[in-house]
Amino acid sequence: MKKLVVLLMLIPIALFLINCGAEKPKPKMANIPDWYLNPPQAEDAYYQAGDAVKMSMALAKDAADARARDAIARTIEVKVSTMMKDFMQQSGMGNDAEAIEFTSSVSKQVANNVLKGCKIVKREMKIEGNSYHAYSLAEYNLNSLVQETLDAARRQKALYNEAKANLGFEELEKEIQKLKQVGE
Amino acid sequence: MASNLSRGGYLTRGSLHHFSRLIIFGLGLILLNPTVILPQQQVPEWFAQLPEAPPKQLFAVGVAGKYLRPQRARAAALQDAYRNLAKQILVKLKFELIELSDGRLQITNPKFDLRYYDNRLDDIELNSVILDSVITAEGYFVIIAYPAEKKSGGFGCSLRSWGPAPEWVSHIPKDRDYVYGIGMVARYGRWLRAWQDADALARFDVAKNIQVEVQSLHTSQRDDRHTIESTTRRQSLDLTLRNATIIARWYDCKSDTYYSLCRAPRQ
Numbered sequence: 001m002k003k004l005v006v007l008l009m010l011i012p013i014a015l016f017l018i019n020c021g022a023e024k025p026k027p028k029m030a031n032i033p034d035w036y037l038n039p040p041q042a043e044d045a046y047y048q049a050g051d052a053v054k055m056s057m058a059l060a061k062d063a064a065d066a067r068a069r070d071a072i073a074r075t076i077e078v079k080v081s082t083m084m085k086d087f088m089q090q091s092g093m094g095n096d097a098e099a100i101e102f103t104s105s106v107s108k109q110v111a112n113n114v115l116k117g118c119k120i121v122k123r124e125m126k127i128e129g130n131s132y133h134a135y136s137l138a139e140y141n142l143n144s145l146v147q148e149t150l151d152a153a154r155r156q157k158a159l160y161n162e163a164k165a166n167l168g169f170e171e172l173e174k175e176i177q178k179l180k181q182v183g184e
Numbered sequence: 185m186a187s188n189l190s191r192g193g194y195l196t197r198g199s200l201h202h203f204s205r206l207i208i209f210g211l212g213l214i215l216l217n218p219t220v221i222l223p224q225q226q227v228p229e230w231f232a233q234l235p236e237a238p239p240k241q242l243f244a245v246g247v248a249g250k251y252l253r254p255q256r257a258r259a260a261a262l263q264d265a266y267r268n269l270a271k272q273i274l275v276k277l278k279f280e281l282i283e284l285s286d287g288r289l290q291i292t293n294p295k296f297d298l299r300y301y302d303n304r305l306d307d308i309e310l311n312s313v314i315l316d317s318v319i320t321a322e323g324y325f326v327i328i329a330y331p332a333e334k335k336s337g338g339f340g341c342s343l344r345s346w347g348p349a350p351e352w353v354s355h356i357p358k359d360r361d362y363v364y365g366i367g368m369v370a371r372y373g374r375w376l377r378a379w380q381d382a383d384a385l386a387r388f389d390v391a392k393n394i395q396v397e398v399q400s401l402h403t404s405q406r407d408d409r410h411t412i413e414s415t416t417r418r419q420s421l422d423l424t425l426r427n428a429t430i431i432a433r434w435y436d437c438k439s440d441t442y443y444s445l446c447r448a449p450r451q
Contacts, residue, residue: 004204005204052292054292057368057369057370057371057441058367058368058369058381058385059292059294061368062281062292062294063281063283063292065389065392066281066283066417066419067417069392069396069398069419070398070400070417070419072398073398073400074400074402114395114396114397114398115395115396115397115398116394116395117393117394117395118393118396118398119356119363119393120356120389120392120393121355121356121358122354122355122356123354123356123366124354125368125441127439132370
């Protein structure tokens, strides 16, 4: 009987030692969501994925969401900057220092200010040892991007006027409205 | 002398036998009682899936743990329902997540601030009506309607088990009129606290889907042998949500995870 009690006491210690020696399980490629490796592509929206490994499930989810949204913001900044530069060059003021500043300012504002309607559309949570591995897929509608670009351009109107452009601001607005076509 | 020692200071063979029996009996009780191993086995139907309220009326649920007196459990569940309804009517959310990483060190620091107007609680208490209430092995559940209407009918008392994962757990619903958000928490000792946090996180998720401020700085330093990439990321929001309702809940028994689905009209 005494042996049984000793044995019962030894079992948790043995389990503890076994656990200490165990390697952290690594995520298998098969466990990674397909949409994380190959985010969907659409004509009217941008998709970006993010992931995070944390001990807390809620924190893993928040961090993965934040990384997915951050990736969207960076994609938008590059996209808006390219589109604005294209437009400026077409209008014959692409090399103007103030026009470059205007383009850069608008694209940074769109990307770094507020993402309206940037939704997490898919999410998966995997357990890896004692941690949670969260995968998030963010979607940003192109209509929201057009609106944000317009708003940012309006905010920078004074700067634009100083650029002595040969086009009216209304024409720039019209061109930004065409961003959809450029994005496609 | 020896017998005195064995009686007073050491365990005898007989007492060891009793002790081991006691352990086996205790383990058996734990294993046989499903509410200890697998909590949240049975919940009211309307707790898992909130019924659609008629126009100009709101539904909210409240829960309380075990109390010696059922009246106290009922009072606690009702207070919880009043608070949930106040949050549903109007809630002010502030969120900030700062993440720093330089390749070796990674810090993620989220801050949540949820406020609701508790001066509405008296009005809710006076003008609401209980539609249904259920006592289960774990606690007291109540659903209320606000404002009370003469034709507000009660629900039939039906309990359900959680079953398989609903679609919204992995694929967030898409709707032209509403924005959705999911809150999830795991490994909580107390199920009441777990649902409270899952509900709150679902509201924050809705807010983030509506509008979030994103700022980040990515730098990369290279020398002959190494590349150190560092990221500073900040996301924040300060929003007021109206009519943000927890419309569904799901508990995953296998992973001990609590899920809440929140819905708010597009603003």
